Amino acid sequence: MHHGFVLDDQEFNVELSRAREGYRLHFEGQVIPLSLRAGDDGGQILTVRGHSEPVRVAVDGDWLHVHLAGSTYTLRYQHPLDRLAAGHQDGAADHIVAPMPGSIVAVLVRAGDAVVRGQSLLVMESMKMETTITAPRDGVVDAVHFDKGQSFDRDTLLLDLVAEPRP
Amino acid sequence: MRTDTQSWPFRSVLVANRGEIAVRILCTVRALGLEGIVVYHAVDAATPAVKLADRAIEIHGDTPVAAYLDGARIIAAALATGAGAIHPGYGFLAENAAFARAVAKAGLIFVGPTPDAIDLMGDKITARAFVARSGFPVAPSAIEDEDPATFVERARDVGAPLLIKPAAGGGGKGMHIVRDLSQLETAIARARSEGQRYFGDGRLYAERYVENPRHIEVQVLGDAHGNVVHLHERECSVQRRFQKIVEEAPSPALSPGLRQTICETAAGIARSAGYRNAGTVEFVYGDGGFYFLEMNTRLQVEHPVTESTTGFDLVREQLRIAAGEALGYAQTEIPSRGHAFEFRIYAEDPARGFTPTTGPVLELCEPVGAGIRIDSGIATGQAITAAFDPMLAKLIVHGRDRAEAIERADRALADYVLLGCKTNIAFLRRLLRHPAFLAGEIHTGFLDMHPQIAAEPQPEAAVMERLLAAAALFTRPMRDAADAVPDLHAAMGAWRN
Numbered sequence: 001m002h003h004g005f006v007l008d009d010q011e012f013n014v015e016l017s018r019a020r021e022g023y024r025l026h027f028e029g030q031v032i033p034l035s036l037r038a039g040d041d042g043g044q045i046l047t048v049r050g051h052s053e054p055v056r057v058a059v060d061g062d063w064l065h066v067h068l069a070g071s072t073y074t075l076r077y078q079h080p081l082d083r084l085a086a087g088h089q090d091g092a093a094d095h096i097v098a099p100m101p102g103s104i105v106a107v108l109v110r111a112g113d114a115v116v117r118g119q120s121l122l123v124m125e126s127m128k129m130e131t132t133i134t135a136p137r138d139g140v141v142d143a144v145h146f147d148k149g150q151s152f153d154r155d156t157l158l159l160d161l162v163a164e165p166r167p
Numbered sequence: 168m169r170t171d172t173q174s175w176p177f178r179s180v181l182v183a184n185r186g187e188i189a190v191r192i193l194c195t196v197r198a199l200g201l202e203g204i205v206v207y208h209a210v211d212a213a214t215p216a217v218k219l220a221d222r223a224i225e226i227h228g229d230t231p232v233a234a235y236l237d238g239a240r241i242i243a244a245a246l247a248t249g250a251g252a253i254h255p256g257y258g259f260l261a262e263n264a265a266f267a268r269a270v271a272k273a274g275l276i277f278v279g280p281t282p283d284a285i286d287l288m289g290d291k292i293t294a295r296a297f298v299a300r301s302g303f304p305v306a307p308s309a310i311e312d313e314d315p316a317t318f319v320e321r322a323r324d325v326g327a328p329l330l331i332k333p334a335a336g337g338g339g340k341g342m343h344i345v346r347d348l349s350q351l352e353t354a355i356a357r358a359r360s361e362g363q364r365y366f367g368d369g370r371l372y373a374e375r376y377v378e379n380p381r382h383i384e385v386q387v388l389g390d391a392h393g394n395v396v397h398l399h400e401r402e403c404s405v406q407r408r409f410q411k412i413v414e415e416a417p418s419p420a421l422s423p424g425l426r427q428t429i430c431e432t433a434a435g436i437a438r439s440a441g442y443r444n445a446g447t448v449e450f451v452y453g454d455g456g457f458y459f460l461e462m463n464t465r466l467q468v469e470h471p472v473t474e475s476t477t478g479f480d481l482v483r484e485q486l487r488i489a490a491g492e493a494l495g496y497a498q499t500e501i502p503s504r505g506h507a508f509e510f511r512i513y514a515e516d517p518a519r520g521f522t523p524t525t526g527p528v529l530e531l532c533e534p535v536g537a538g539i540r541i542d543s544g545i546a547t548g549q550a551i552t553a554a555f556d557p558m559l560a561k562l563i564v565h566g567r568d569r570a571e572a573i574e575r576a577d578r579a580l581a582d583y584v585l586l587g588c589k590t591n592i593a594f595l596r597r598l599l600r601h602p603a604f605l606a607g608e609i610h611t612g613f614l615d616m617h618p619q620i621a622a623e624p625q626p627e628a629a630v631m632e633r634l635l636a637a638a639a640l641f642t643r644p645m646r647d648a649a650d651a652v653p654d655l656h657a658a659m660g661a662w663r664n
Contacts (some may be wrong), residue, residue, distance in 0.1 A: 003645050005638050008518070008623055012631075016639045016649040023649055025636050034636045041532075046640075048633045055633075057641045058529035058586035063640045065529060069630050071593045076636050101553030105364075124503075126523065127579030130361065134276035151553060153525050 004078040005064075011078070030041075034042075094136055094161040102126030103151035113141045121159055122146075139163055170483060172199050175490040179204055179274055182220070187560055188468075189216035197221070197481040204248050206241055208234040210554060212229030215546050223270055224250055231554045235259045238266040242273050252276040255483075258556070261465040264287055272301050278489040280444045280464045287440060288462040292334045295459065297386055301439040303432055303457040303528050308336075308374035308453065309446045319355065322373035330376040331355055333362030333369070339409025340365045342375055342611075366590030379610040380453035382406065386473045388484055389442040394494045397434040398473050398481075399503045400426060404609040405598065407521050412591075413598065413615075414469035414509045416476045417568060419607030420452065422517025429457055434498075435600070445470075445485050453610070468511070468561070471542060475507035475565040506569040508576055511594050512543075512583070514557040517594035518623040522649065523557040526550070526588030534579040538565040551588040559590065569579030569607070570623060573599050594621060 003011040015026040022035030025048075035047045039054050046055040046068070054163040056067040062077045109115060114136045122133040122144075142160040146152060172178075179202035182192045189205050193216060196203040205220040208231040217223045223581030224244040238260055245253050251268050254279070264285040272275040279285070281375045288294045292310050299305045310320035312334070322329060331354050333341040341361030343354040355371060363369040386398040402418035403411040421429065433448035436459065447467050448458040470481045475646040479501070488494075514524045531547045543560035545551070552558065562579055566572030597620050600602055603613070614620060626634060639645050657664075 003637060003639070003642070003648075007634070008625070010625070012635055014635050014639055014645075016645045018370050018649050019650065023640065025632070025639055027171055027632065027635055032632060034640065036637075036640050046633060048636045051629075051633070053633070055584060055637045056530060056532070056584050057637055059641055060527065060529060064641055065586035066634055066637050066641075067586060068634055070596070071626075072584070072586065072590070073626070074589060075634070077638070077642050078426060079644060100519070101525055113302045127191060130357075134506075140625065153553060154522070 005075040006071060006078060007075050033166075038128055044123060079132065094139065095157055096133060096155045096159040096161060098124070098152050098158055099133075100126045100132070101151070101153045102131070103146050104146045104158075105130055107144055107146070107148055109141045109144065110140050115139060115141060118122050124158075133158065135161060137161075151154070170199055170487060171425045172201060172490070173202075175486075177204060177490065179221075179248070179250045180252045180254055180278065180486070181206065181224075181241070181245040181250035182216070182254050182256065183235070183260055184254075184258070185211050185214065185216060185235060186555070187542045188256040188466075188544070188560070190219055190544055191471075191542050192256060192482050193219050195486070196254075199483065199486065201486075202250075204245075206235070206244050209554065210550075213546065213549055214544060216544060218546075224248060232259075234455060237262065237479050237641055238269055242269055242275065245270075245275055246273060248421075248589060250275065251629050252278055252486075254278040254485070255465065257468055260313060262463070276489050278444070278485050280442060284440055284442055284446075285464045288446075288464050290334060290658055291332060291336065292370075293467075294462060295372075297440070298436055298459045300349055301436065301550075303436055303439075304456070305502050306374045306377070306458045308372055308652060309371045312372075318371070318373075319352060320352060322355075325373060325375055328376040328378060329373050331358040331371055333358060333366055333371050334372055335366035335368035335370065336362060339406075339585050342409055345373075345609070377451050377453040379612040379616075380404075380451045381418070381610050382411075382449065383418055383421070383457065384447050384449040384467075385430050386467075386470070386481070386636055387433055387437040387442065387446050387448060387487065388481075388494060389444065389446070390488050390494045391438055391443055391491055392493045393441075395438045395442060396433050396494060396496070396498045396501060397430045397437075398477050398479060398501055400433075401469055401472050403469060404611050405604070405613050406611050407517075407614050409611075411469065412513075413595070414472050414513055415569075415572075416472045419609075422491065425457075432457075432459075444488050467529055468558070469509050471561065471563040472507045472509045475540070475563055476503050476505060477501055478504070505565055505567050506572045507563065507565045508572050510562045510564075510576060510580065510599075511558055511591075511597075512560040512562060512585070513591045514551045514559055514588050515591055517591050517621040521591075521621070523553055524589040525552055528585065529587035530584060531586075532582075532584035533560075534562070534573070534582040536579065538575050539579050540564075559585070559588075566619060573605065593623070 012145045025032040027064045037046045043054050056064045064075045066073045097139040102124045105125045117137045119135045120132045172533045182189045193203040202220045202221045203524040204253040206226045210231045226234045249483045260266040267277045267282040311318040333342045345354045381404045385400045388462040389395040401416045405413040425587040447463045467609040528549045533541045540563040564576040
């Protein structure tokens, strides 16, 4: 199993190992020499294949924010064990998550309601606009996690949909 | 210019706002030797505005936004602290005539226009009618209030494309473009629902929509003695969802003659209204003509662009006018030097439809250099939440000409480090390098016409390698795993972070 990073929904497998000087990155069949040292301004100097440049990195749990070559990138670290576990999720339930931060304008369904694909479930408001969240497929509403007026961050679980009602 | 505040009717100013604009106003208030007071909700306790203020008063509300909208409590805070004047900034209470009246009734000075001027310009329908009556150009339109029963019919008669707007609206809220008249009634229903919810007012109007127009606006100042001047124009055509992203002065679109005509029209509208304090007259410009869009009766977000090209401190001018001073300069004494831009730094993801982003500010390092100004309201350690507007800061650049200003902006954006919350900084760099932007060929549909600017390109292979290298070196489990199996030939301990 490899360690991985996700950038914009794309996965990259990498390994890191020690070298005589610094480290080596194993990426796409290549072995790339690396080193890192402290810079003058509180940042770090990264050297890759002999090319040195300033880099700033902030770590927040599994998220890494990297400023390099005039741009900022956000990557998510995937531990080998987590990646193994992720492969075994069943696809029977749909978890409707918030596509963006916002607040609930209207809740159109209740737990237990049968819904058809495309049916409106929730109306949310974000960026001064209303967005209707619709059912991705036929199913039964298992739980609605937010009431009208409540606000949430992006990727917050708003509603659960199941294929069959709970016994 | 030195300003003597000794004779002013107020010695301290309460800023009823937050973020970058609270910082901006406090800087001038304190530079004038006045006491700067700010109100804040608990979520903003660690922000730069609260640190900078001589005194900070906590206010409460059901939501953080509600606290900043609670005019009665803010006035009470001003009275309790002995503040003589209230500066509302922009947004929140800035264009609330009832608040301006309540401030005056409490014996305080409102740093802004008269409540009557706010009323006149705040209702788009009365504003438009006033401007037309005064002999200035407006677009063909249908106003619901004139005869609600025939509104849909009259809107249809204006013809597509149409823009449906709430009468009480602002900031692009509730606006809908109708290109196909079969969609007219749906758009009206939506605009009404949004107008009702945002402004408590479902009245609408429809006006001819100029496809791909430019947004040109003119900064004006008026004093209590009847003097009105303009401080030239700004072009704010690069927008998303009717909200500005980049503003510049002068406009690359106007000939000297047209420029003078638009600026004089704006000053004329302000003069007709007996306008006092700082205001902005907005125009739609396209197909060689221009017409009145609206007047914003407050300091604008993009006011630093004008400050850069004229050398005026607009907040100081606002305070001088509020103190009863005369402008003291003629139109011909207001210069326009070089070229300036403002780039708004938003917590949002352009590649995902400009949706807002949230997160902690883990590391912040703002660019410095010749011609670079940063107006920022954030600090390291602060959490960016969805509670407020996603604008975090503004980069203002000035250069001898447009090309130099763009070059300086590109370097400044490359050096702008804000880690922890996704921003639009990389997008702004892609935008300013776009050939059409470089050529000044911008309009309000610019980003829809060039959607590739919003798309996040994958880094080139060499950068990708360096990015993964940095990520791997800063990931504890990877460093630990690597260190646990030392290279047979590695010189142990010779390398350290």
